[in-house]
Amino acid sequence: MLDRTALGRFISVLAGSYDVHAPVTACDGSFEYAPVRTAEGLDGTRTVTGLSPKGIFFPKDEVLFQYDGDGIRSGEASCRPIAVWGMRGCDARSLALLDRVFGSAVQKPGEERFQDPYWKARYDGAVIFGAVCVKPLSTCFCNWFGGSPSSTEGMDVQVTDLGDAFLLAPVTPEGEELLGRMDMLTQAADTDLDASREVAHRAGAMMSPPFSLEGLDRRLPELFHDPAWAGIAAPCVNCGACTFACPTCHCFDVQDEGRNGRGRRLRVWDSCMFSSFTLEASGHNPRARSLERVRQRVMHKFSYFPANYGERLCTGCGRCVAVCPVGFDIRKVLRGLGAPRDLKKD
Amino acid sequence: MSVEMELRAAACRLLEEGTVDLFIGWERGSLPASAVPVFITDPADADRLVFDITCGTNPAVYFTKDHRQFDGKRVGLALKGCDSRAMVQNIMEKQVEREKVVMIGVPCRGVLDRRRVALAADGREVLELSDLGDAVRLSGRGFDVEAPREAILADSCLACAHPDASVADLFLGAPGGMEDAGERRLRRVREYEALSPAERWERTVLEYGKCIRCYACRNVCPSCYCEVCFVDQNDPRWIGGTCEITDTLIFHLIRNLHVAGRCVECGACARACPAGVDLLLLNRKVAIEVLERFGEEAGMEIGAKPIMADFREDEKQEFIMG
Numbered sequence: 001m002l003d004r005t006a007l008g009r010f011i012s013v014l015a016g017s018y019d020v021h022a023p024v025t026a027c028d029g030s031f032e033y034a035p036v037r038t039a040e041g042l043d044g045t046r047t048v049t050g051l052s053p054k055g056i057f058f059p060k061d062e063v064l065f066q067y068d069g070d071g072i073r074s075g076e077a078s079c080r081p082i083a084v085w086g087m088r089g090c091d092a093r094s095l096a097l098l099d100r101v102f103g104s105a106v107q108k109p110g111e112e113r114f115q116d117p118y119w120k121a122r123y124d125g126a127v128i129f130g131a132v133c134v135k136p137l138s139t140c141f142c143n144w145f146g147g148s149p150s151s152t153e154g155m156d157v158q159v160t161d162l163g164d165a166f167l168l169a170p171v172t173p174e175g176e177e178l179l180g181r182m183d184m185l186t187q188a189a190d191t192d193l194d195a196s197r198e199v200a201h202r203a204g205a206m207m208s209p210p211f212s213l214e215g216l217d218r219r220l221p222e223l224f225h226d227p228a229w230a231g232i233a234a235p236c237v238n239c240g241a242c243t244f245a246c247p248t249c250h251c252f253d254v255q256d257e258g259r260n261g262r263g264r265r266l267r268v269w270d271s272c273m274f275s276s277f278t279l280e281a282s283g284h285n286p287r288a289r290s291l292e293r294v295r296q297r298v299m300h301k302f303s304y305f306p307a308n309y310g311e312r313l314c315t316g317c318g319r320c321v322a323v324c325p326v327g328f329d330i331r332k333v334l335r336g337l338g339a340p341r342d343l344k345k346d
Numbered sequence: 347m348s349v350e351m352e353l354r355a356a357a358c359r360l361l362e363e364g365t366v367d368l369f370i371g372w373e374r375g376s377l378p379a380s381a382v383p384v385f386i387t388d389p390a391d392a393d394r395l396v397f398d399i400t401c402g403t404n405p406a407v408y409f410t411k412d413h414r415q416f417d418g419k420r421v422g423l424a425l426k427g428c429d430s431r432a433m434v435q436n437i438m439e440k441q442v443e444r445e446k447v448v449m450i451g452v453p454c455r456g457v458l459d460r461r462r463v464a465l466a467a468d469g470r471e472v473l474e475l476s477d478l479g480d481a482v483r484l485s486g487r488g489f490d491v492e493a494p495r496e497a498i499l500a501d502s503c504l505a506c507a508h509p510d511a512s513v514a515d516l517f518l519g520a521p522g523g524m525e526d527a528g529e530r531r532l533r534r535v536r537e538y539e540a541l542s543p544a545e546r547w548e549r550t551v552l553e554y555g556k557c558i559r560c561y562a563c564r565n566v567c568p569s570c571y572c573e574v575c576f577v578d579q580n581d582p583r584w585i586g587g588t589c590e591i592t593d594t595l596i597f598h599l600i601r602n603l604h605v606a607g608r609c610v611e612c613g614a615c616a617r618a619c620p621a622g623v624d625l626l627l628l629n630r631k632v633a634i635e636v637l638e639r640f641g642e643e644a645g646m647e648i649g650a651k652p653i654m655a656d657f658r659e660d661e662k663q664e665f666i667m668g
Contacts, residue, residue, distance in 0.1 A: 029465040030622050046469045050620060051558070060558050061588035135487060137471050138378055206487075235383045237407055239565035241620045244558055255580075255587045268587040271560065276578040322460075325566050325618035326403055327375035327382030 001192060002166040006184045008039035011085065013182065018083035018127065021056050023049050033084070044086055044161050047137050048317055052247030053084060053091050054098060057122045061268040064118070064254070068262035075118075075264070082126040086159070089151030090142045090317035092130045094247030096154035099123055100309050101250055118267070127178055130155030130171070132196070133203050139318025141331055143210040147316060149203035160196040167196045211335055213302070213312070220303035223337060224295070232333055233294035235326040240271035242320035242328070243297065248313045251277070272296045298333060349452055349519040350397050353424055356450055356516060358392035366422035366448050370408060372401040379463070379475035383408070397424060399477050402457040402500065403566075404614045406432035409442045410571035420446050426454040428502070428612035430511035431645030432568040435608055438645070438652050441571065451511030453519040456495070456503030459617055466493040502613020502626055505531035512646045531611075535634045538627065550595070550628075556621040557594040559587065563615035563625050564601060569608045569644075576600060602628045607636045607653035610645045 002010055014020050015037045024034040025043040033053050036042065063075030102119035133140075133149035142148065152158050156175030160167040167188055170176035179185060243249040253270035257263050270277055273294075278287045287293050305313035314330070321329050347355075357369040373384035373394040381400040386392060405423050409416065425433060430449060436442045463472050466484060473486040481492050496504060503509075507528035510521040541549060561577065564570045576584050577597055585600075586593040602609075611633055615625040637643055639662060642653050650656075 025469060028622065029461065029469070031469065043469070047471075050622070061590070135471070138473060234385055237411075237565045239562035239618055240560045241562040241618060244560035244562075245620045253587065255583070257586055266586075266588060268559070268589075273565075274561070274578070276574075276580075279578075321377065323620045325562065325614065327377065327380055329376040332376055 001186045001188045002168055002182075002184065003186075004164050004166070007042070007166070009184055010182060011036060011039050011042070013184075014083050014085075017081065019080050020083045020085060021053070022085040036085070042086065044131065044134075047133055047135055047140070048088060048090075048319060048322070050319075050323075051245055052094065052317065052319060053087060054094065054247050054250070056082060056084065057095065057126070058098065058102070058119060058250060058252075061266055062118060064265045064267055066262075066264040067258070079122065082122055083129065084126070085129045086131045087128055087155070088131055088133055088317070089147050089149065089153070089155075090140075090315040091247050092128050092154030093142075093145075093147060093151060093315045094154070094317070095123065095128070097248050097309075097311060097313060097315070098250055100311070127156045127174065128154060129157045129159050129168075132158065132160040132200050134161060134199060136203055136206050137318060137322075139321045140207065140316065141210070141318060142316035143207050144213060144316050144331075144334075145312055145314060148200075149207065150200035160199050162192060162195050162199065165192075167192050169196075211331065211338065213334065213338070216334065216338060217303055217306045217312075220299060220337065224299070228336065229291050229295050232298075232336070233291040236273075236290055236294050236328055237326060238273040238275070238290050238293055239325060240273035241323045241325065243271040243273055244269060245319040245323045247315060247317055247319070248301070272300065298330070298337075302334070350395065352518045353397055353450065353452060354392045354395050356518065357386060357395055357422060357424075358389045360422045360448055361386065361389040361392065365420065367419040368416060369395075369422040369424075370405045371395040371424040372397065372403065375400075378471075378473045379458070395424070397452050399456065399458050399482070399495075399499075400475075401426070402459075402614070402617055404429045404432055404568055404612045406436060406568035407566055407614070409433070409436055410568055411565070416446075418446075420448070422448040422450065424450050424452050425511050425514065426452060426457070426612075427506065427509045427511055428454075428610050430513055431508060431610035431643075432612060433645070434513050434648055435610060435645035435652075436568060437648055438650060439608075444648060448516075449511065449514045451514030451517040451521070453517075453521055454503075454506075454509045456499040456506065456509070458498045459500035459613075461622060462500070463498045466497045467491065500613045500617055501624065502611055502616060503527075505534055505626075505630065506611070507531050508643075508646075513648055531630060532634065535631050538631055551591050553624050553627050554595050554598050555591050556623045557589060557598065558621045559589055559594065559597070560620060562618040562620060563623075566614040566618040567605065567609075568612075568614070569605045569610070570601070572604070598625070598628060602632050605629065606632045607640070607642070608644050609633055 011020060020036050021033050022036045022042050024041040025031050030050060031046045032049050032051055065072050065074050102116040103123055136149055152171045156172045158169045158171055168179055170179055251270045251272060252267050255266045255268060279285045287296060301313040360366045361369055369386045371384055372381040374396055375382040379400055381396055383403045383405055384394055406429055430451060433449060437444050470489055471486050472484045476483045480495050482495055482498055483492050505527050507526060585596050609629045611630055613626060619625060636653060640653050
């Protein structure tokens with residue numbers, strides 16, 4: 001158990017060995033992950049941050065290498081280990097999914113893959129303090145993907161806010177080892193465990209029932225030419241806010257900057273919503289129309305990624321739904337595709 | 347009859363008579379207190395139309411970029427003041443054929459900004475919003491509060507000088523529902539101008555430094571329709587792709603100048619920004635600059651020439667004459 005009054009000390013001790021990030025409400029009211037050294041501004045009352053935590057491990061822009069007359073230097077992050085406090089189950093799970101792309105040596109059994117050193121420098125060795133959701137939002141649908149307000153996948157320690165104190169339950173050996181080093185913790189009583197279960201139960205009961213995606217992975221390739229895509233894509237303005245806010249979208253562009261013998265190679269976030277994303281050197285663009293790009297986003301998450309990695313590339317955080325300026329709701333789209341004949345009326 | 351009922355009746359009539367092939371308005375969204383654009387072809391669907399404080403999307407965006415999905419079709423639209431100005435501007439710029447659109451003005455009292463709604467509810471999720479006129483009632487799990495209307499209106503609406511359609515074939519309800527906030531608009535710009543260069547730089551960097559380069563602002567903007575946007579050109583590349591302030595500010599400054607005299611300050615950019623950048627900071631400044639220099643504003647009159655495409659001998663030319 002961690003007494004609420006000791007949270008500040010806990011975070012500062014943590015900050016002694018880690019770069020600590022946590023959801024913070026800024027003075028302008030925005031709610032985002034930010035670096036913290038104390039408990040000041042930490043906000044556990046709000047559920048999902050505006051942007052996802054993927055940028056902590058996969059920055060919006062990063063230098064892969066720099067060069068000048070003295071040679072080439074890797075831009076590999078030489079940062080201190082990272083700890084994140086208060087990460088929701090959907091986000092912790094999204095990092096585990098991204099680790100399949102950037103961190104794992106194996107995609108399918110027997111297929112060796114490249115491991116991204118930039119990602120690994122940040123994610124391997126990171127400690128994730130996950131939070132049990134107290135108040136799921138109307139945009140939340142983690143339960144469509146096997147998640148729940150008390151999911152633990154991708155977490156090292158699961159934290160339940162019990163009001164006066166936090167219950168810290170280790171999930172991984174690393175989490176357990178770290179908690180063992182914290183002297184401000186006390187042993188949890190059975191009543192604390194009961195209270196924690198009650199919080200998780202109450203939050204779970206607030207979730208709307210999930211929609212079953214069973215069989216959708218197999219159906220989607222058949223729906224590639226379905227006329228329904230025109231209606232689905234019509235309102236989308238390809239702004240890309242969904243992909244930038246998404247915790248699992250991970251496409252990037254590589255850009256070179258340089259002149260007079262010095263320069264750098266950068267990796268920056270990119271989006272399948274942009275026409276330039278697939279523009280080929282010849283001038284041909286296989287996804288020239290909005291419809292094709294909208295279809296790609298759905299297909300990648302729910303057909304291609306499952307085919308390659310065995311899991312859907314969505315954790316139901318609901319950010320894309322909340323952020324969309326034209327109200328594109330992926331849940332509605334999936335429901336429609338699940339019952340294509342009713343799509344137009346859905 | 348309420349404006350909403352009038353709108354449904356008008357859309358239904360236009361579709362039934364065959365005056366238009368398609369009607370664009372707003373319908374209830376899947377989120378609480380939201381409305382989303384809807385494309386109606388069947389007169390029976392006109393009942394889906396709504397019009398209230400949640401109808402933020404500027405439908406003029408659907409006529410530009412690669413959303414020219416209505417080519418050849420006659421389209422009816424419901425338009426707030428800013429939406430109509432964006433349509434007029436695009437007609438002036440020959441992006442939309444005047445005779446292919448039927449413009450229906452709706453009396454606007456401002457639209458909400460989801461961020462400000464959350465702020466008014468202390469960060470709690472609002473599951474129900476009722477419009478009480480000068481106030482709104484916000485409720486959710488375990489709370490029920492009243493807030494002044496101004497607390498949740500988009501910043502673009504709080505400083506809106508033209509709430510009613512500049513051009514409309516038909517105007518529903520009575521125009522002038524919203525107080526002209528032109529004074530407040532000017533004051534915002536004057537406050538920014540009054541800052542010392544160092545303070546102004548700090549304010550600008552603070553705002554535009556939040557940018558994550560997703561370009562949502564560009565894509566929801568009805569005036570941003572270059573065939574290939576300068577940020578997407580890569581041979582040569584005009585601008586770096588990072589989120590360093592040198593790159594982000596160049597992007598925003600160039601975009602500002604591209605929409606100078608064309609931006610109608612609808613605020614679609616600011617509402618769409620996932621990073622919460624107050625994009626009107628510079629857009630509004632440029633609009634006032636254009637107004638004071640040329641005495642005109644974007645999208646007010648169909649017959650007019652686009653402001654930046656026009657030249658008059660009496661224009662200020664102190665930058666040439668010294």
